[in-house]
Amino acid sequence: MSEKEPIPPKIYRRTSLKELAAHLGLSQTTVSRVVNQSPGYLRIAPDTRDRVLAAAAKLNYQANVLAQGLRSKRSQIVSVIVPEISDGYSTSVLSGIEDSLLLGGYFYFVVSHRHRPDLLRDYPSLLLSRAVEGLIAVDTSIDEELPIPVVSVSGHSRHGSIVNIELDHTLAAHQALEHLKKLGHSRIAFIKGQSFSSDTQTRWRAIIRVAGELGIEILPKLTVQLEENGIGVEPGRVATMKLLERNEPFTAIFAFNDHSAMGAIVALREAGRDVPNDVSVVGFDDIPSAATNNPGLTTVRQPLQEMGRVAASTLLQMLRSPEEHQRRSILVLPTFVERNSTALAAAVRKTRTPTLIRSGQ
Amino acid sequence: MSEKEPIPPKIYRRTSLKELAAHLGLSQTTVSRVVNQSPGYLRIAPDTRDRVLAAAAKLNYQANVLAQGLRSKRSQIVSVIVPEISDGYSTSVLSGIEDSLLLGGYFYFVVSHRHRPDLLRDYPSLLLSRAVEGLIAVDTSIDEELPIPVVSVSGHSRHGSIVNIELDHTLAAHQALEHLKKLGHSRIAFIKGQSFSSDTQTRWRAIIRVAGELGIEILPKLTVQLEENGIGVEPGRVATMKLLERNEPFTAIFAFNDHSAMGAIVALREAGRDVPNDVSVVGFDDIPSAATNNPGLTTVRQPLQEMGRVAASTLLQMLRSPEEHQRRSILVLPTFVERNSTALAAAVRKTRTPTLIRSGQ
DNA sequence: CTGAAAGCGCTTACAG
DNA sequence: CTGAAAGCGCTTACAG
The missing domain is CATH 3.40.50.2300 (Response regulator)
Structure with a gap:
C-alpha cells in the first residue's frame, strides 16, 4: 500500500439500450425516442423523459453508432480522399474539414491515393462498403458518378452532382x-x-x-x-x-x-x-x-482551412436535405x-x- | 448526340448477401463462408465454391462492413489521435500508419485534440461509441485505462497495457x-x-x-x-x-x-x-x-513514417492475438x-x- | 457438405 | 402516451 494508488479506471463498460430499458422497466422504443429526441419525443410524459435521461446519464449510456448506422442507413461517417496526407496542402484543408464535421457529429476516414491508379480505382468501392455517407475529394478529380454526395476541393469536376469548392x-x-x-x-x-x-x-x-x-x-x-x-x-x-x-x-x-x-x-x-x-x-x-x-x-x-470548412459543411448540408437545389460551385477568394x-x-x-x-x- | 457520350456510370448498386444467396439458390451461411474464407471454408464442395466466387465477382458483391462489425464485434476501424492535424510531425506519422493499416484492411478516424481539455476528455468515449477496435495516440499522453488496445507514438505512457513507440x-x-x-x-x-x-x-x-x-x-x-x-x-x-x-x-x-x-x-x-x-x-x-x-x-x-508504420502494425498484432505477451516499448533509432x-x-x-x-x- | 435460426444493438412503421 | 415486432446485413454456434 506504500505505492501510489492506482487511478480507479473510469467505467467504460458500455450500457446497451436493452439494459437501460430493462433497468427502467420501459421498452427500448421509448428509451430510444428519448435519448435521440426522435419524432414522438414530445409526446412522451415529462417524468418518463426525466427518468430516462437521468438513468442514461447515470449509467453513461452511449449509443452504438455502428448499430444505429446499420438500422437507420446513416453511418455518420464521411471520407476524405487526398493525394498525400503528409503534405501541407491537404492537411490544412483537413484541419478545416475536421472543424465542421465535429460540429455535425460526423467522423471521417482519410485515404491518400498517391496518384496510384489502383488506389484511385479501388477506394470508392472500398469506402462504399464502409457505408460512408459522403466524400470530399481534395485536389483529386473524381470521374465516376458515385451513389453518394461528393464535394470537391480544387477538383474542378464537371461530373453530375459534384459540388466544387474552388478558388477565384x-x-x-x-x-x-x-x-x-x-x-x-x-x-x-x-x-x-x-x-x-x-x-x-x-x-x-x-x-x-x-x-x-x-x-x-x-x-x-x-x-x-x-x-x-x-x-x-x-x-x-x-x-x-x-x-x-x-x-x-x-x-x-x-x-x-x-x-x-x-x-x-x-x-x-x-x-x-x-x-x-x-x-x-x-x-x-x-x-x-x-x-x-x-x-x-x-x-x-x-484559404485552405476555410475551403475545408466550407466543403464539410456543404457536404453535411447535402446529406441533410438531398433534395435541395445545391450550387454546382462555391468560389473562395485568395489573399x-x-x-x-x-x-x-x-x-x-x-x-x-x-x-x-x-x-x- | 453531337455531345460527348456520357461515361456509362459504373454499377454501384450494392448486392447484399441475401440477394447473392437467393441468386445462387444457396443459404447465406454457405455464401458467407466462401466469400470470407471462414472456418469451414475447406469443407465446402469445390464447385459450390467456384459458383459462389464467380457470382460474387459478377454481381460485384462487397460485404457491408458495418453489419459485419456489428455482428462479429470487429469494426475494422481504429482511431488516431493527434495534437493537430495540420502539423508536419503528425502527418508524417499518419502517412506511415496508413501504409500499415491499409495492408491489414483497416480504416482509421483521425481526431485532433489541439490540447483542449474537453476534447481530450471526451474523445475516448466518442471513439468507443464508434466501436473503434484500437487507438494510436501521437504525441499525446493517455492517462486512463481504455478497454481497447492503445499504442502510443512518443507518448511515454506508463499506464497499464499501453505500448510505446519511442525514439532512442x-x-x-x-x-x-x-x-x-x-x-x-x-x-x-x-x-x-x-x-x-x-x-x-x-x-x-x-x-x-x-x-x-x-x-x-x-x-x-x-x-x-x-x-x-x-x-x-x-x-x-x-x-x-x-x-x-x-x-x-x-x-x-x-x-x-x-x-x-x-x-x-x-x-x-x-x-x-x-x-x-x-x-x-x-x-x-x-x-x-x-x-x-x-x-x-x-x-x-x-523516423516518423516508420514510427507510424510500426505503431499501426503493432496495434494490428495486438488485435489479432490479444493474449500474446506484448513488449511495453519499442525503440526506434534517430539519424x-x-x-x-x-x-x-x-x-x-x-x-x-x-x-x-x-x-x- | 450445407442450412435454419438466433442475434449483434439499434430504429421505426404500426398499433392501441 | 407507450410498446411489440420487424428488420438493417451480416456471422456463427448448432444440427444434420
Whole structure:
C-alpha cells in the first residue's frame, strides 16, 4: 500500500439500450425516442423523459453508432480522399474539414491515393462498403458518378452532382501579375503545375487571360511544367534548372505552388542568382513553411482551412436535405501575401529612390 | 448526340448477401463462408465454391462492413489521435500508419485534440461509441485505462497495457551534442519543449545525462522553455529573444524541434547574428521543411513514417492475438542529418584551415 | 457438405 | 402516451 494508488479506471463498460430499458422497466422504443429526441419525443410524459435521461446519464449510456448506422442507413461517417496526407496542402484543408464535421457529429476516414491508379480505382468501392455517407475529394478529380454526395476541393469536376469548392483563379492571377508588373517586371517566367493536379489547367487559363488584360507577354521559352515525379521542392528545382538552361533572360518567376517556388529559389541560388535582387519569385497556396522560408515567400494565399470548412459543411448540408437545389460551385477568394521573395526589377530600381523598395513583412 | 457520350456510370448498386444467396439458390451461411474464407471454408464442395466466387465477382458483391462489425464485434476501424492535424510531425506519422493499416484492411478516424481539455476528455468515449477496435495516440499522453488496445507514438505512457513507440533519446542527444562538441562549441544554449509535449521530459533527461558524459555544461542562464501558446515558429522565436536578452554568451543552440530551431534562426537574424557563422543551430525531427529552410537545418531525424508504420502494425498484432505477451516499448533509432545551420565555432575556426569547414549537404 | 435460426444493438412503421 | 415486432446485413454456434 506504500505505492501510489492506482487511478480507479473510469467505467467504460458500455450500457446497451436493452439494459437501460430493462433497468427502467420501459421498452427500448421509448428509451430510444428519448435519448435521440426522435419524432414522438414530445409526446412522451415529462417524468418518463426525466427518468430516462437521468438513468442514461447515470449509467453513461452511449449509443452504438455502428448499430444505429446499420438500422437507420446513416453511418455518420464521411471520407476524405487526398493525394498525400503528409503534405501541407491537404492537411490544412483537413484541419478545416475536421472543424465542421465535429460540429455535425460526423467522423471521417482519410485515404491518400498517391496518384496510384489502383488506389484511385479501388477506394470508392472500398469506402462504399464502409457505408460512408459522403466524400470530399481534395485536389483529386473524381470521374465516376458515385451513389453518394461528393464535394470537391480544387477538383474542378464537371461530373453530375459534384459540388466544387474552388478558388477565384482569375483574381489570384490578377493579384500576382499586377504585383510583378508594378515592380517593373516584364520578362516573367511561369512554372505550370503537374499534369495530374486538377488545378493546373484552370489556373493556367486564368493566367493567360489576365496576362492578356495586363499586357504581359507569356513566352513559350519562359514556360516550364513541373514533372510528375519527385517530392517536396525537387520538381520546382528541376523545372527552374531547365528554364535557366534555355538562356532566355527573365527577372521574375510565377510558380505553380509554394513548393515549386521554394525549389525555384534553391535552383536560382545554385546558379548564383539572388532572390529577390536578381529574380523575384511568387508562390501559390501559402503553406505554413512559406512564412519561415528564407527569403519569406511572396505568395497567393488560398484559404485552405476555410475551403475545408466550407466543403464539410456543404457536404453535411447535402446529406441533410438531398433534395435541395445545391450550387454546382462555391468560389473562395485568395489573399495576396507580400514577403521578401519579390522586389523591384533591377532595371527599375536604378531609376527610383531606395525608399521605394518594400521593406518586406 | 453531337455531345460527348456520357461515361456509362459504373454499377454501384450494392448486392447484399441475401440477394447473392437467393441468386445462387444457396443459404447465406454457405455464401458467407466462401466469400470470407471462414472456418469451414475447406469443407465446402469445390464447385459450390467456384459458383459462389464467380457470382460474387459478377454481381460485384462487397460485404457491408458495418453489419459485419456489428455482428462479429470487429469494426475494422481504429482511431488516431493527434495534437493537430495540420502539423508536419503528425502527418508524417499518419502517412506511415496508413501504409500499415491499409495492408491489414483497416480504416482509421483521425481526431485532433489541439490540447483542449474537453476534447481530450471526451474523445475516448466518442471513439468507443464508434466501436473503434484500437487507438494510436501521437504525441499525446493517455492517462486512463481504455478497454481497447492503445499504442502510443512518443507518448511515454506508463499506464497499464499501453505500448510505446519511442525514439532512442539517449542516442539522439549523443549525436547532436557530440556534433556540436566536435565543432568546438562549449557554450551551448538549450530550448526545452512545451510542458504539454510528452517528449519534453524524456528528451531533457537524456540531454542532461549525455551532456554529463561528454563534459558539456548546461547553464540555467542558457536554458529556455517554449511557451504553450503560439503556433509555427513563433514559440521558438520568442524563446530565443528571451535567451538573447540575458546577455549570456553562447555559440550554439540545441532546439527542442525543427519549428523552434527555425524560430531561433529568425530571432538570431533579427538580432544581427548569422547562422551558422555566429551561432550554430541544431533542430529535432527533420520535418519536410527542415531541408528547404535557409540555411538547411542540421537536425536529429526521427523516423516518423516508420514510427507510424510500426505503431499501426503493432496495434494490428495486438488485435489479432490479444493474449500474446506484448513488449511495453519499442525503440526506434534517430539519424543525424548535417546541413548548413551548424559550423565550426568561431574560436576554433581561426586555428584550423578553411578546408576543414564542412561544405554542407 | 450445407442450412435454419438466433442475434449483434439499434430504429421505426404500426398499433392501441 | 407507450410498446411489440420487424428488420438493417451480416456471422456463427448448432444440427444434420
